[in-house]
Amino acid sequence: MKRTMTLFIALAIALSMITTAFAGNLTVATDTNFPPFEFKDPKTGEHTGFDVEIWAAIAKEIGVQYDLQPMAFKGIVPGLQSAQLDAGIAGMSITDKRKEVIDFSDGYYDSGLLLLVKSDDETIKDIKTLDGKVVATKQGTTSVEFLKENANPKEVKLFPNDNAMFMELLTGGVDAVMFDKPVVESFVSKRGKDEVKIVGDLYAGQPYGIGFPKGSELVAKVNAALKTLKANGTYGTLYKKWFGVDPR
Known part of the structure; x- marks a missing residue:
């Protein structure tokens, strides 16, 4: 009984650690240089752009923390496919070929x-x-x-x-x-x-979509967040900031 209880406690701790890591430490890939969607601000040295700010708004809406990982665009889909990345937002077109290996959010830019x-x-x-x-x-x-x-x-x-x-x-x-x-x-x-x-x-x-590993539970949460951000005006504000026009 004691051994069974010890194993149960160990399993519970392990599951808790996995859940905590998923909820609080997402790795989100973005391109290194794709203005106005993502690029390094020469003044601050930080990555910014429409994708970077729209993801920040999404993360806040769904209550997750994340590490932004700028990387070569060609490595993002393989990184999602192998689940080394939790999400990728990099002006990535939703295509049938990509949908074979990763999941996408609803389109957020045409x-x-x-x-x-x-x-x-x-x-x-x-x-x-x-x-x-x-x-x-x-x-x-x-x-x-x-x-x-x-x-x-x-x-x-x-x-x-x-x-x-x-x-x-x-x-x-x-x-x-x-x-x-x-x-x-x-x-x-x-x-x-x-x-x-x-x-x-x-x-x-x-349309551009946010990419995820196949079967990711984040897809539904992100889609709900996108709808909320469009409804409350946050999406429109960021769109006009980076593209100079209102979204159509």
């Missing part, structure tokens, strides 16, 4: 892909005119597969972050960049102003 060229380029009008051209995009993103399936460029150059691919365009190392709408638009209005232009349509419109 995006798509845009094609960017130098302002004096008259040869590229859309993805149909990428034949023989060199196109840059970011490793591990949906734009890689989209280019392979819908265009015929001479080469697709892959970069670890968007700063590198944009610089490659400005210096003439590539003919075009294809990447997510908010990032491209932000670059056009700031660093690339008067030097680059968007051509073609908005391609592959997809």
